[in-house]
Amino acid sequence: TQLLEQSPQFLSIQEGENLTVYCNSSSVFSSLQWYRQEPGEGPVLLVTVVTGGEVKKLKRLTFQFGDARKDSSLHITAAQPGDTGLYLCAGDDDYKLSFGAGTTVTVRA
């Protein structure tokens, strides 16, 4: 099992502020995915990054895959209460995913 470490574990910010969540590993992944999970529901895929150095934008969310394909970051600009949730990164290991423990993000109105 390849270990993925996410930081910080918890993040509480005011509406309108920016935030960044990090996902790091000592292993190389062929792709990395970010999911968001709300209480009582299953994780929902946000994005898949494949190429080292790749940057993908999804409205106010920006995802980056490290050049060495070992780490990734998720940046949210001008966070809104609707961004509240558990953010999970997952590395692809031959169709199986290894998940980080997650970052709980709370955006206060």
Added chain:
Amino acid sequence: DAGITQSPRYKITETGRQVTLMCHQTWSHSYMFWYRQDLGHGLRLIYYSAAADITDKGEVPDGYVVSRSKTENFPLTLESATRSQTSVYFCASSQGVEQYFGPGTRLTVT
């Protein structure tokens, strides 16, 4: 478009009892997965299946049994439930790298 469903959504059982959690997907995805989610551990893979009649162990398979006689179904059985198996269980399916998750089953073993 039902996607992926799990049943039951909530289950309370006693130590030593057998419990089966059901998972059904309507996409005809080849791969199916079972995870458990516990505080501080994230999602951990229990078992996965690459196709009907092909299953393999994940990170935490002890105490669990799976079968996959049909592409669309992937039941997970706890043969003799223990308190350490109290958790939220998620089923997922995929045709490539991206996985799609069911709503989860919250299992409590008393």
